[in-house]
Amino acid sequence: MDADNLLLSLELASGSGWGLSSFRRASLLASLLLVKRDYRFDRVLFWGRILGPVADYYIAQGLSKDLLAPRKTLYSLNCTDWSLLPPATEEMHTQTAVVSGLFMGDPSHEYEHAELQKVDDGEKVFDEEVVMHIKEETRLVSVIDQIDKAVSIIPRGTLCKTPFGPTHVNRTFEGLSLFEIKKLSSYFHFWEPTDLKNKTLLEKADLDPSLDFLDSLEYDIPKGSWSIQMERGNTLVVLRSLLWPGLTFYHVPCTKNYGYVYVGTGKKNLDLPFML
Amino acid sequence: MGDPPSSPDPAQERRASQASNRRRSRESSQAQVSFPDDVQLQGPQRGRQGSRTSGAGLGQTDAQRAPRPSLTPRGSQGQEDQPRGPVYPSGLPSGFQPPGYVAEGTPQHLPHAQGLFQQLQPAFHDPSMDDLSQLNFYQKDQVQFSQSTQQGFYLRDDVDLHFSPSQLGSMSPSKELPEPEPLELAVQNATAYLMQKGDNNDISLYEHLVNLLTKILDQRPENPLSILESLNRTTQKEWFHPKQDTPQIDPEMQHTYETAEKQMALFRQGDQETEEEMADGPVPDIMEAAYYFLQAEVGLGLDESSLIFLALKQLAKQQPVRTCRFWGKILGVERSYLVAEVELPEGEEEAEEEEAEEEELEKTGDAPPRPQWKPPPAVPTEDSGSGANKYVYFVCNEPGLPWARLPPVTPAQIVAARSIRKFFTGRLDAPVVSYPPFPGTEANYLRAQIARISAATHISPLGYYRFREDRGRDDEEVDDEEKGGGGRDSCERNPDFEGIPVYELVTSMANWVHHVQHILPQKSCTCRPGPPAWPAATARSMPWPSYVPTSGQGPSPTPLAGSVRISTLAGVTRTIRRTSTRPCHAQFNRSTPMVPRSGKWTTPRWKRSRP
Numbered sequence: 001m002d003a004d005n006l007l008l009s010l011e012l013a014s015g016s017g018w019g020l021s022s023f024r025r026a027s028l029l030a031s032l033l034l035v036k037r038d039y040r041f042d043r044v045l046f047w048g049r050i051l052g053p054v055a056d057y058y059i060a061q062g063l064s065k066d067l068l069a070p071r072k073t074l075y076s077l078n079c080t081d082w083s084l085l086p087p088a089t090e091e092m093h094t095q096t097a098v099v100s101g102l103f104m105g106d107p108s109h110e111y112e113h114a115e116l117q118k119v120d121d122g123e124k125v126f127d128e129e130v131v132m133h134i135k136e137e138t139r140l141v142s143v144i145d146q147i148d149k150a151v152s153i154i155p156r157g158t159l160c161k162t163p164f165g166p167t168h169v170n171r172t173f174e175g176l177s178l179f180e181i182k183k184l185s186s187y188f189h190f191w192e193p194t195d196l197k198n199k200t201l202l203e204k205a206d207l208d209p210s211l212d213f214l215d216s217l218e219y220d221i222p223k224g225s226w227s228i229q230m231e232r233g234n235t236l237v238v239l240r241s242l243l244w245p246g247l248t249f250y251h252v253p254c255t256k257n258y259g260y261v262y263v264g265t266g267k268k269n270l271d272l273p274f275m276l
Numbered sequence: 277m278g279d280p281p282s283s284p285d286p287a288q289e290r291r292a293s294q295a296s297n298r299r300r301s302r303e304s305s306q307a308q309v310s311f312p313d314d315v316q317l318q319g320p321q322r323g324r325q326g327s328r329t330s331g332a333g334l335g336q337t338d339a340q341r342a343p344r345p346s347l348t349p350r351g352s353q354g355q356e357d358q359p360r361g362p363v364y365p366s367g368l369p370s371g372f373q374p375p376g377y378v379a380e381g382t383p384q385h386l387p388h389a390q391g392l393f394q395q396l397q398p399a400f401h402d403p404s405m406d407d408l409s410q411l412n413f414y415q416k417d418q419v420q421f422s423q424s425t426q427q428g429f430y431l432r433d434d435v436d437l438h439f440s441p442s443q444l445g446s447m448s449p450s451k452e453l454p455e456p457e458p459l460e461l462a463v464q465n466a467t468a469y470l471m472q473k474g475d476n477n478d479i480s481l482y483e484h485l486v487n488l489l490t491k492i493l494d495q496r497p498e499n500p501l502s503i504l505e506s507l508n509r510t511t512q513k514e515w516f517h518p519k520q521d522t523p524q525i526d527p528e529m530q531h532t533y534e535t536a537e538k539q540m541a542l543f544r545q546g547d548q549e550t551e552e553e554m555a556d557g558p559v560p561d562i563m564e565a566a567y568y569f570l571q572a573e574v575g576l577g578l579d580e581s582s583l584i585f586l587a588l589k590q591l592a593k594q595q596p597v598r599t600c601r602f603w604g605k606i607l608g609v610e611r612s613y614l615v616a617e618v619e620l621p622e623g624e625e626e627a628e629e630e631e632a633e634e635e636e637l638e639k640t641g642d643a644p645p646r647p648q649w650k651p652p653p654a655v656p657t658e659d660s661g662s663g664a665n666k667y668v669y670f671v672c673n674e675p676g677l678p679w680a681r682l683p684p685v686t687p688a689q690i691v692a693a694r695s696i697r698k699f700f701t702g703r704l705d706a707p708v709v710s711y712p713p714f715p716g717t718e719a720n721y722l723r724a725q726i727a728r729i730s731a732a733t734h735i736s737p738l739g740y741y742r743f744r745e746d747r748g749r750d751d752e753e754v755d756d757e758e759k760g761g762g763g764r765d766s767c768e769r770n771p772d773f774e775g776i777p778v779y780e781l782v783t784s785m786a787n788w789v790h791h792v793q794h795i796l797p798q799k800s801c802t803c804r805p806g807p808p809a810w811p812a813a814t815a816r817s818m819p820w821p822s823y824v825p826t827s828g829q830g831p832s833p834t835p836l837a838g839s840v841r842i843s844t845l846a847g848v849t850r851t852i853r854r855t856s857t858r859p860c861h862a863q864f865n866r867s868t869p870m871v872p873r874s875g876k877w878t879t880p881r882w883k884r885s886r887p
Contacts (some may be wrong), residue, residue, distance in 0.1 A: 014577030015612075017605060021571045160506060171497070172506040178528040189768075210505055227609040228700075232580075233539055233674065234532035240607065242699065275699045 001259035003032040003044040003060075009250070009259045015231045015238055016248045018049070018263045020111045029081060031058060035074060035173055037081050046074070048246075048262035050140065052105030055160075059144060066166035067159055068192060073144055083107075085137065088145035096142040102265055109136040111244070130143075143266040151241040152190040153249050155258055156180075158189075161213045175254040179239040181226060185251070188214035190260075193217060224276050239263070242276070245269050372479055479515055487511050538676035541587040545593075558589045558600045565602075576605060580675075587675035588616055592678070593668075596621060603669065603730075605724065611702025613671045615680065615726060620668050655687035664690070664727045664795060671722065673702060682723040688715055690795060693724035727795065734792040737776050741767040741791045767791055 001009035002186040006029055009016045010020060028046060036044045041062030050057040058079050062072045082162070099111045117127045160170035180186040193215045196204075217226055225243045230236065243249040246264020251257065269275070294495035470482040487509045492500050500507070575581070584602055593598050595618065603617040658665045670679040696710040700718060708714040708721045716724075744767065781787050 011577055011579070014575070016607070017574065017576060019570050019573055019575050019577060021573055024573070158745050162505075164503070168502070169389050170506055171503050178532075179527075222610075227607075227699075229611060231612075231674075233535040233676070235536075242609070275697050276568065 001046050001261050003029075003036065003046055005045060005226075005257070006032070007049055008257065009046075009261070012252065012257065013238075013259070014248045015236075015250075016240065016246075016263065024079050026226050028058075031076070031080050031082060035062065039072065039084075041072070043067075045259075046261065048130055048264075049143070050143070050262075050266045051105055051264065052103040055105030055236060056224050057103065057105070057107075057140060065168065065192075067169070068167050071148075073141065075140065077105075085141050085144070088141050092138050092142045093146070095132070095134055096139045100267075102267075103140065104136055107135075107137050107140070110134065111136070111139070116243055132204075141264075147244050147247065147262055147266075148270070149189075149191050150246045151244050151262075152212075152260055153187045153239065154190045154260075156186045156188055156216070157211055158258070159211075159214070161210050167213075173256060175235075175256055175258075176251065178253050181251065181253050184217040184220075184226060184228070187217045187239065189217070190214070222273055222276070225272060241273055243269055294514065347751075365602075484515070487515065535674065535676065542583065542590060542676050545586070547588060558592050558597050558598075559585070560601060562588065562602055583675035584614060587614070587672065590617055591618070591670055591679050603726070606700060606725075608700035608702035611673045613673065613700065613702070614675065614724065616670045617667045618670055619666075657684060657686045663793060664731065666793075667715060667730075669723060669726055671704070680719075682719055682726070685720070685723045685727045686715075689720050689724040690727060693721060693728060731792050731795045732790075734790065735788050736791045737773075737781060738787045738789050739770055739776070740773050742770040743767050 001015065007025065010025065014100075033042050035041070039062050042065045043063045045061045045063065047059040047061045050059065055077055058076045058274065060074045060076070062080060063069075064073070070087060072087075073085045075085055076082045098113050098115075113134060114131045115130050115132060116127045117130045118125055155173075155176050157173045157176070159167045159172055161167045176186050191214070193213060195215045196213070199207075220226065222243075225241065227240045227242055229238050229240070231238050235252065237251050237253060239249040241249075244262070244264065245267075247260060247262045248259040249258070251259075316474045390618075425695045443638070465762070466483070471480045488508060491507065491511055497503060497507075520714075534884060562581055562585040563578070566575055566578055569575035570578065588600055588602060591597070598621045599619045601617045603615040606613040606615060665684040668684075669682045672679045692710075692712055692714045695712050698708055698710055698712060698714075698721065700722060704717065704719040706718040708718055709718065714721055776787050
């Protein structure tokens with residue numbers, strides 16, 4: 001959710017069952033403003049919260065003028081002091097894939113993972129147990145990156161691609177109409193597109209190159225991994241991801257209010273195909 | 277001069293010939309209205325340039341009129357033709373889209389035309405001009421315009437050519453131009469091209485650009501170049517979908533309005549109550565609870581909570597409830613459930629027992645031998661008001677919609693619910709397709725999950741609740757033997773509870789206890805038949821000590837025992853004054869399937885409990 005209209009967004013996203021206390025809200029408002037100034041961000045998003053048994057991580061993201069450029073992620077334990085996280089790499093993903101369970105809430109915590117590796121010692125080949133230490137920060141980065149790639153979404157028409165290259169906010173976006181909000185094709189992934197090239201020419205002919213340059217939710221696998229609901233007496237459309245439970249996207253039709261936020265344990269729901 | 281009254285005609289015809297198509301009345305009026313300032317700006321320029329400034333549009337026609345033989349005394353002003361060149365592009369839009377071209381609604385444009393002409397008139401400052409003729413020209417223009425709608429332009433053009441060659445003399449810029457200036461001709465061609473209408477569209481590029489520029493000039497957005505494409509698209513859309521003035525009710529909004537009206541009905545029902553009723557009613561103060569939950573960063577928001585409060589009061593009116601509580605919200609794929617926990621007074625509960633009729637096989641002579649195996653006797657459902665069926669649950673999808681009662685839960689349903697993981701769709705009658713098969717619909721599954729959540733996660737500070745006094749505490753063992761351990765299933769608020777300091781509550785788990793009976797492996801809260809036993813929740817340090825959450829996903833008990841975050845993951849101890857325990861004998865444990873409880877830890881976050 002955009003830090004500029006944080007209060008309204010918190011109200012709209014409250015249907016998922018979480019909120020922020022008034023102290024946190026107030027401190028978020030002030031601290032995100034300072035983050036924006038210090039890091040020279042164009043926009044700051046309050047990304048969400050990763051829950052842990054002892055403490056929660058509050059995550060914020062900063063965007064530059066080109067909205068599809070890599071984002072900077074910051075975390076905080078108390079919504080006042082923010083620390084920058086390193087960008088995610090493939091190595092991190094493979095490393096942290098072995099760690100499971102909840103986040104501890106302590107960024108310096110290290111997970112120990114013992115692996116059997118074959119060590120070649122001259123003639124003998126034997127297995128040696130290698131203990132790897134994985135920091136919680138690395139795990140945090142990896143999980144945030146995965147969630148962003150998989151389930152961060154925006155309505156169709158909010159971003160506009162210019163012929164010069166960078167994407168920016170479409171100022172004439174007036175909100176999705178009531179007809180469009182129930183369709184998955186009206187929402188796009190807020191990430192570099194991966195599927196566009198695989199589309200047939202027939203499909204591409206119907207697309208508008210300035211608006212339809214991102215992957216839409218229609219082709220997400222598995223099918224049915226999004227739940228679309230109307231809340232608040234039909235005046236608010238809420239999309240919830242069933243793959244990463246805890247991600248909520250809200251939009252008020254025919255207005256410019258939209259946003260997404262993740263509040264959860266950072267666990268992917270691997271049982272999804274069985275649960276549908 | 278030749279024939280002044282008819283001189284405007286060919287002039288107008290010239291202009292008509294440039295725009296080969298008809299204009300829409302709307303668009304032309306828009307164009308005319310939108311550039312009055314331009315016209316005025318152009319006026320003085322034209323005035324400076326001489327007599328010909330009867331509108332730039334007119335100016336263009338001069339070139340075409342050049343071939344006319346008759347000349348006017350204005351021939352001397354022919355030299356001003358050149359400087360007028362640059363005026364054309366800017367003067368074009370102001371144009372002259374004379375109302376004569378409009379197919380319909382011409383009289384509407386007369387005022388516009390008159391307005392334009394009037395603006396042009398004062399622009400002529402050149403006293404040497406033949407003002408009278410000019411004025412005559414304009415007045416006649418207006419008349420001519422109104423008359424020219426009915427006839428084809430080209431026809432008129434040709435006709436006039438023959439009839440009044442001499443009129444042009446007053447307008448022609450020079451003595452006799454053998455051919456139009458190349459620049460002017462190019463401009464005219466360009467204009468004619470722009471004004472073409474495509475095959476499918478009703479609007480030409482020219483008109484569209486006019487609309488676009490009008491919009492930009494009216495709205496004056498910052499940095500218009502960057503949003504030019506979007507504006508372009510919007511203008512096009514607006515042309516084909518104009519905003520209607522008639523206040524029609526959008527049919528898409530119908531459903532929204534209906535829901536809103538139901539919610540308004542909720543508010544109106546509250547007006548009739550008095551203050552005393554509100555305070556003593558069965559519904560607790562949800563708003564206060566919601567406020568505290570919000571400070572704990574959990575909850576549905578204050579607006580939603582107020583609606584829920586009113587909906588609960590509505591429920592309390594409809595059903596004879598003793599106490600009523602907002603249990604929580606369960607998210608579903610299509611719709612969500614709001615769950616209310618209600619205690620009905622004894623005797624008023626409707627027993628909705630579905631009696632399964634045993635099918636009797638008719639014995640015929642050739643029937644195959646009946647199997648000897650008999651399934652173990654089904655564990656009987658607990659009576660309403662005790663054990664897992666202590667409370668009755670009502671659900672609705674949104675506050676304002678009618679409440680639906682959930683059926684009581686059976687042990688078989690809880691067994692099955694422990695083995696499966698399915699999303700809720702939001703419809704109570706939806707089937708639950710799973711393996712092992714779930715005996716029931718989504719309503720039963722929902723009720724089973726609610727029972728499991730309540731049993732596992734409803735906790736309170738130590739000493740907040742106490743058991744009912746009437747059972748007696750001295751001969752506990754004797755009493756319980758007699759009464760089958762039923763004495764522990766009801767508790768009430770302890771009036772002597774003094775509160776525990778927050779520090780102690782946070783640092784130690786010993787201060788938190790379950791106050792809801794635990795669900796035993798055979799899925800009821802009491803063991804039966806068999807030796808009398810306590811509800812298994814006594815003196816257990818973990819909810820399911822015999823079932824270790826074996827999956828790697830579930831958090832292992834150890835680190836959590838130290839954590840005191842009040843979540844579904846907390847392991848809680850229950851301490852009772854006397855902790856004599858008789859574990860439930862495993863008589864039925866062998867027959868009922870024992871499943872690893874890892875399914876509980878990985879319960880989807882869809883399910884929340886709000887004590």
